[in-house]
Amino acid sequence: QLVQPGVEVKKPGESLKISCQGSGYTFVNYWVDWVRQKPGKGLEWMGGIYPGDSVTSYSPSFQGQISISVDRSISTAYLRWGALKTSDTGIYYCVRHRSSQYYHAMDVWGQGTTVIVSS
Amino acid sequence: IQMTQSPSSLSASVGDRVTITCRTSQSIGNYLNWYHHKPGKAPKLLIYGTSNLQSGAPSRFSGSGSGTDFTLTISSLQYEDFGTYYCQQSYSDSGFGQGTRLEIK
Numbered sequence: 524q525l526v527q528p529g530v531e532v533k534k535p536g537e538s539l540k541i542s543c544q545g546s547g548y549t550f551v552n553y554w555v556d557w558v559r560q561k562p563g564k565g566l567e568w569m570g571g572i573y574p575g576d577s578v579t580s581y582s583p584s585f586q587g588q589i590s591i592s593v594d595r596s597i598s599t600a601y602l603r604w605g606a607l608k609t610s611d612t613g614i615y616y617c618v619r620h621r622s623s624q625y626y627h628a629m630d631v632w633g634q635g636t637t638v639i640v641s642s
Numbered sequence: 643i644q645m646t647q648s649p650s651s652l653s654a655s656v657g658d659r660v661t662i663t664c665r666t667s668q669s670i671g672n673y674l675n676w677y678h679h680k681p682g683k684a685p686k687l688l689i690y691g692t693s694n695l696q697s698g699a700p701s702r703f704s705g706s707g708s709g710t711d712f713t714l715t716i717s718s719l720q721y722e723d724f725g726t727y728y729c730q731q732s733y734s735d736s737g738f739g740q741g742t743r744l745e746i747k
């Protein structure tokens with residue numbers, strides 16, 4: 524499973540780092556992706572990290588706005604913002620990304636972290 | 643890669659056969675997945691690799707297609723199937739369709 528904190532409330536301009544701890548599987552062997560859902564909107568892929576070697580991949584829509592990192596010693600991935608905007612308000616899911624030669628799919632989802640950015 | 647789901651919403655009765663389509667702007671082979679999202683819960687993987695049923699997903703769900711045109715079919719709609727369905731391409735990075743909101747009449 525993937526465990527995330529429930530809610531984070533921040534002011535515009537503040538920094539934030541949210542966590543995603545994996546358990547019950549070999550954490551380093553699967554990509555961990557981050558997916559955003561803004562209020563009333565659909566799902567957006569933000570990017571991901573391979574914990575085995577910390578290689579990252581970012582959506583062009585989020586490149587430069589966020590950073591994704593990992594601490595293998597505690598099986599935890601992180602999503603970080605340097606300066607939040609009100610438009611960053613939403614639910615952020617971490618997901619395990621299962622891959623084979625024939626498919627790549629998000630098969631395990633965290634329960635989501637609600638981020639509220641408001642002055 | 644642009645993704646277009648249709649319809650954007652639909653209303654159907656228990657027992658109905660329901661079909662949702664997803665079209666991509668370029669060929670993605672079979673790298674297409676479907677997810678079910680209920681309000682207040684995390685999305686769940688239903689179908690991966692176009693037509694493979696995820697472990698634990700009900701057998702009334704099936705997927706088909708290849709290239710640029712894909713379909714999710716619910717053979718006999720149940721009450722618990724309400725929510726939003728998303729297609730996702732995993733051929734080039736990743737991307738989701740805009741979602742199909744399914745309401746039970």
